[in-house]
Amino acid sequence: MIEFKNASVVYPNGFKALEGVSLTIEDGEFVVVVGLSGAGKSTLLRAINGFVPVVEGSCNVNGQEVVGAKPAELRALRSDVGMIFQTFNLVNRSTVMNNVLMGRLAAVPRWKSMFGVWPAEDKELALRALERVGIVEKAYVRATNLSGGQQQRVGIARALAQEPKVILADEPVASLDPVTSHIVMRDLKKINEDLGITTLINLHFLDLARQYGQRLVGLRDGKLVYDGNINDVDDAIFRQIYGRAITPDDMLQDA
Amino acid sequence: MTIADDPIVTERPTEPPRSVKYIVLIVGAVLLSIPFGILDINSAARGAVYGIIAYGLLLLLGVASRPTERSGLIDLSALVVAGAVGLKLYIIPIAARTTVITWRLSLRASVGWLLFGLVVGWVVYRNRKGTNPSAIILIGLAFAGAAFLALQAGTDVGYLESISNRAIKRGEFQNIEQVFHVWVGLIALGIGLAVATSFALGNAVVISLTVSAVFTMLAFNKIDFSVFEMISRSTQVSLLVEKLWPPDFTWSKSIGQPETFVLWEPFVETLRIAVVGATTGVILAVPLAFSASRMTTPNATVYWFAKSTMNLIRTIPDLFWGILFAAAVGFGSPFPGALAMIMFSVAIMGKLLSETIDAIDPGPLEAARSTGASHWQMVKSAAFPQVVPHYVAYALYIFELNVRASVILGFIGAGGIGRLLDERRNFFQWDQVMAIVLVIFVTVILIESVSIWVRRRIV
Numbered sequence: 042m043i044e045f046k047n048a049s050v051v052y053p054n055g056f057k058a059l060e061g062v063s064l065t066i067e068d069g070e071f072v073v074v075v076g077l078s079g080a081g082k083s084t085l086l087r088a089i090n091g092f093v094p095v096v097e098g099s100c101n102v103n104g105q106e107v108v109g110a111k112p113a114e115l116r117a118l119r120s121d122v123g124m125i126f127q128t129f130n131l132v133n134r135s136t137v138m139n140n141v142l143m144g145r146l147a148a149v150p151r152w153k154s155m156f157g158v159w160p161a162e163d164k165e166l167a168l169r170a171l172e173r174v175g176i177v178e179k180a181y182v183r184a185t186n187l188s189g190g191q192q193q194r195v196g197i198a199r200a201l202a203q204e205p206k207v208i209l210a211d212e213p214v215a216s217l218d219p220v221t222s223h224i225v226m227r228d229l230k231k232i233n234e235d236l237g238i239t240t241l242i243n244l245h246f247l248d249l250a251r252q253y254g255q256r257l258v259g260l261r262d263g264k265l266v267y268d269g270n271i272n273d274v275d276d277a278i279f280r281q282i283y284g285r286a287i288t289p290d291d292m293l294q295d296a
Numbered sequence: 297m298t299i300a301d302d303p304i305v306t307e308r309p310t311e312p313p314r315s316v317k318y319i320v321l322i323v324g325a326v327l328l329s330i331p332f333g334i335l336d337i338n339s340a341a342r343g344a345v346y347g348i349i350a351y352g353l354l355l356l357l358g359v360a361s362r363p364t365e366r367s368g369l370i371d372l373s374a375l376v377v378a379g380a381v382g383l384k385l386y387i388i389p390i391a392a393r394t395t396v397i398t399w400r401l402s403l404r405a406s407v408g409w410l411l412f413g414l415v416v417g418w419v420v421y422r423n424r425k426g427t428n429p430s431a432i433i434l435i436g437l438a439f440a441g442a443a444f445l446a447l448q449a450g451t452d453v454g455y456l457e458s459i460s461n462r463a464i465k466r467g468e469f470q471n472i473e474q475v476f477h478v479w480v481g482l483i484a485l486g487i488g489l490a491v492a493t494s495f496a497l498g499n500a501v502v503i504s505l506t507v508s509a510v511f512t513m514l515a516f517n518k519i520d521f522s523v524f525e526m527i528s529r530s531t532q533v534s535l536l537v538e539k540l541w542p543p544d545f546t547w548s549k550s551i552g553q554p555e556t557f558v559l560w561e562p563f564v565e566t567l568r569i570a571v572v573g574a575t576t577g578v579i580l581a582v583p584l585a586f587s588a589s590r591m592t593t594p595n596a597t598v599y600w601f602a603k604s605t606m607n608l609i610r611t612i613p614d615l616f617w618g619i620l621f622a623a624a625v626g627f628g629s630p631f632p633g634a635l636a637m638i639m640f641s642v643a644i645m646g647k648l649l650s651e652t653i654d655a656i657d658p659g660p661l662e663a664a665r666s667t668g669a670s671h672w673q674m675v676k677s678a679a680f681p682q683v684v685p686h687y688v689a690y691a692l693y694i695f696e697l698n699v700r701a702s703v704i705l706g707f708i709g710a711g712g713i714g715r716l717l718d719e720r721r722n723f724f725q726w727d728q729v730m731a732i733v734l735v736i737f738v739t740v741i742l743i744e745s746v747s748i749w750v751r752r753r754i755v
Contacts, residue, residue: 090666120668130659135681138311143677147668154669155676169302177306196663203667204298236298 042068043089043207043239047098050084050263058084060263061098068206069237071230073244073254073271077283081263082243086209089241090122091115103206120147123200123238125229127212129192133185137176137195140184141167144202170201174228190221197228208232210242214249219293222246226253246293247279536726543730559713559735565630566712567739569705570698573637578691580638581645588646589653591661592675606646614640614701618710630711637702641694648690649683656682692747699743703736 043066050059059081066072074082087093088100091107100107105118123144131140145163146154153159171177174194179187184195193213200208210229214222230253233240244250250257250271257274259267259282266282267274279287547558586592587602612620617639621632660678669677706714713732720728 092662092666116668116670118668119666122666124663124666126659126663128659130657130663132660132678132681133657134684139677139681143664143669144667146664146670146673146677151670151673154673166300168308169299169304172302172304172306173299178309180309181311199663199667201299204300 042066042101042103043241044101045085045088045098046101048088048095048100049097050081050088050093051096052093058093058263059088059095062260062263062265063098064258064265064268066239066241068239069233070256071233071240071242071254072256072258073242073250074258074260075244075247075250075282076260078245080260082260083211084263085258085260086124086211086241086243089207089209090119090124116147120203121205122207122209123203123205125193125196125200125208125210125213127215129189129196129216131184131192131195131199133183135184136181137171137184137187137198138164138167138180140195141170141180141198141202144170144199147203166204167198167202170198171195173201173232174198188221189217190224193217193221193225194228197225197232201232205238207239207241210240212243212245214293215245222249222293229253246291247287248292248294539724539726540730542727543734544725544727545731547725547728559716559732562706562713562716563735563739566702566706566714567699569630569633569637569702569712570695572634573641573702574691574695574698576634577638577641578645578694581642581649582687584642584646585649585653586675586679588650591653591656591658592679594671606643606650609639610643610647612639615704615708618705618708622708622710627709628711628715633702633705633710633712636705636710637698640701641698644694644697645690649687652683652686652690653679689751692751696740696744696747700736700740 043064045062045064048059048062049057051057062081062085074085076082084093088095088107089102091110095108098108102118103121105114107115107118110118132143139157142159142163145159145167149160149163168177168180171180174197176187176191176194176198179191179195184192187195193216196213208229213229214225217225226249229240229242232238242254244254251274254271257267257269257271258265259278261282261284267278276287283291545559584602584606587594587598588606590599593599593602614636617636618632621635625632625635656679660682661674664674664678702712703714703717706712706716707718709715713736717729717732720732
């Protein structure tokens with residue numbers, strides 16, 4: 042369970058990215074976060090794994106308080122939280138396998154990982170993660186030789202290899218074309234349904250949000266402005282989140 | 297349920313063998329152990345003690361400058377220590393030989409340029425978030441002041457004197473002071489005009505080009521660079537060429553001994569020094585470089601420590617390292633040469649690698665951190681793979697440089713073929729000098745072409 046209580050995030054330059062957000066996400070939920078760019082979507086996700094510091098209020102992830110956590114506690118928390126990035130963040134020169142094994146770093150003994158000696162069960166886990174996203178045959182190919190959609194699926198496999206309780210996906214399809222966007226969203230949805238991993242996804246395409254989301258969280262200027270079932274969302278609520286009417290740019294199909 | 301419970305449906309691809317990696321490691325270890333076994337390690341103790349004392353002093357200085365996070369003060373402290381060492385060992389004996397007046401004059405010139413550097417540094421520091429016009433004016437003023445001080449101090453008196461004497465002979469001037477004042481006036485005017493024009497144009501590129509052009513001019517001036525001298529002395533050069541040819545490859549080691557090819561032993565010694573220096577230095581530089589990059593440093597203290605160590609090593613030139621180590625562990629053996637080459641290699645690799653690390657993609661680092669990896673796990677899995685090809689290329693390049701640099705080490709009694717070169721030169725045996733130069737030339741070309749070939753394959 043992820044619980045924000047009146048949480049605020051202020052960046053060192055004084056920018057208030059998140060202001061008094063209170064939000065509870067139960068285990069196994071599939072939550073889509075929408076909002077204009079700069080509304081605090083990424084900040085919300087990054088507060089959960091302690092990448093940005095919550096300065097006021099609290100943020101509790103699976104019973105571990107993020108605010109004031111010690112480095113070791115933070116690492117333990119992060120090992121339970123997988124993250125997927127807009128730009129995939131793969132090591133291009135390494136093989137797909139080595140990229141996915143990165144997800145096992147917190148679980149294997151440090152000296153083994155430093156020398157690249159991975160236990161057989163961790164390697165098998167990485168292969169299973171790749172199987173989940175359907176590119177196990179690419180395991181020993183360099184990441185740079187994959188297409189964008191395949192690279193993002195490696196990113197998902199890396200998160201899966203952590204055997205996480207939570208997956209945070211920060212604009213996972215923003216750099217992909219419509220067809221691969223749907224493949225990646227379907228993968229994420231299926232992982233959520235099969236494995237019961239709590240999933241938070243930042244999206245800026247409203248039709249994708251509507252098609253795959255259950256619960257929708259709307260952010261505007263760092264404040265929580267909507268939290269409810271995605272099917273109840275109408276044009277008026279979108280206008281409340283976006284501060285303007287919906288345009289074709291907000292739709293994947295028409296973009 | 298987790299992915300560990302997933303059934304296996306797809307056939308597993310076969311993992312490619314890792315033998316290549318191990319072979320490289322073993323070959324590296326063997327290469328490293330052979331020369332180490334041959335070189336004399338016993339006399340290292342004394343050198344190590346000196347090194348530790350010197351470094352302790354640096355640390356004290358560094359701690360004193362700790363409050364600021366900027367590396368400027370660190371550089372300064374490293375410079376002060378290196379400068380103090382240099383002053384004692386190099387400048388003071390020279391100053392004792394020359395007149396006090398010259399000594400004072402060059403001191404004044406140095407102070408001028410130092411002030412200039414400080415003002416520029418301060419202005420750049422204050423304006424790091426966008427420039428304002430007054431900053432540029434300040435730099436200009438400081439530059440003019442420093443240039444004036446330096447010129448007035450007459451660090452280039454020698455060159456000016458020679459030209460001025462000719463002018464006096466022609467009857468254009470009465471005495472040297474008169475000529476000198478004209479020179480100073482002309483140069484100051486030229487600098488002033490150039491700087492004023494560039495500032496009037498207000499273009500950053502033009503300004504920086506002008507300033508560097510002025511500096512280059514001054515530098516040419518100060519090293520007594522003269523095309524006329526070059527042409528007028530060319531007859532001497534051609535005489536030398538006649539003596540150099542044909543090269544004499546075989547000569548006797550001492551009187552009464554048969555003439556043989558005596559280059560082999562010192563030549564191999566030079567290569568050994570290069571191998572030891574490059575391999576050890578390149579390995580030692582890795583943790584240093586990762587600690588000295590903002591991207592991968594674990595914390596500010598380690599960053600400062602690594603950066604100041606690197607700056608200190610780099611501030612001291614390789615020949616000077618050779619002199620220091622030779623004094624510490626004894627002249628004549630290749631051991632001080634190898635130590636100097638290690639320092640030389642660490643300096644180059646540390647600088648090149650840490651700057652390469654600065655430019656890597658931070659995305660994978662963030663990804664590794666998000667999995668709960670520790671700092672060095674993150675560095676190893678996300679940062680290291682990104683710089684490996686660069687690292688290998690740099691290592692080969694450093695080996696090339698080491699071969700070349702270790703030749704010259706013999707001149708200061710740090711072992712290798714350079715000792716022979718120096719000795720033959722002192723006996724005016726130019727044909728034997730030529731033979732040594734040719735051997736070095738062929739070796740360097742060979743090593744260079746091999747390393748270019750390997751680099752092209754790796755990167």
